[in-house]
Amino acid sequence: MPHRKNFLLNRLEPALLKKLAPHVSVVHLEQGQVLAKTHQLVQRVYFPHTGIISCVVELKGGGAIETGMIGNDGAWGASQALDSKVSLNHVLMQVPGTASVIDFDRVRQLASERPAFRDLLVQYEQFFLSQTQQTAACNAVHSIEARACKWFLRMNDLVGPDLPLTQEGLAQMLGVRRTSVTPIVIELQKGGMISYSRGRIHITDLEQLRASACECDQDVRSHYRRIFQTTEEDASLRSSGTTRYRVRDETNTTGLLS
Secondary structure, eight states, X not given: OGGGGSHXXXXXXXXXXXXXXXXXXXXXXXXXXXXXXXTOBOOEEEEESSSEEEEEEEOTTSOXXXXXXXXXXXXXXXXXXXXXXXXXXXXXXXXXXXXXXXXXXXXXXXXXXXXXXXXXHHHHHHHHHHHHHHHHHHHHHSOHHHHXXXXXXXXXXXXXXXXXXXXXXXXXXXXXXXXXXXHHHHHHHHTTSEEEETTEEEEOOHHHHHHHSOTHHHHHHHHHHHHHXXXXXXXXXXXXXXXXXXXXXXXXOSXXXX
């Protein structure tokens, strides 16, 4: 079942996911595609299989900075479905990919009828909040080079070592000028950590990147493991496609999934 390519959906037991499937569609999302504008009503919830969703805070004067990224480890739009209907950020596809998509109202109804599903979404929102808080602290105190290395590591976790990314795009995600990013990219290439050509970055040495990154990469990993009670073994299982279910399905004989 393609929906199991998303870690959150993969945590649902087979019976629950099977009943959910008729209400889910799989879509391809292009790089740069806008999923929501700031203060726009949210219509759908996205559970990525591949690619990366970026949440970006837009600043007066045309500047912008990324506050969080979502890959196959999470979902976007769930908090709006559980609480309000408005996106607080500009949300777009940083890296193209596919996703399972559910209408906003379906998610809201399902979450009210299935405590296991609601709890899963709440857990992820706790992690995403911790990620944005970590990003705020990181942007305030760490060097641009350390932040760039941390950002590459996070991207590698979500989509692998080949990234369709321009220096302009990287500068925007870090909230700095391109002139600040260019010498860093050159130094990382000289150090053998990445290679860059025609809008694509390839990660060549993860260990060196980890050594050069700030501690925020490990802190974000720790937040995820703590909230979802996962281990390095779980990460290995996910990457190999092996299934391990952790969320119980509370039987419900009425409503959306009956």
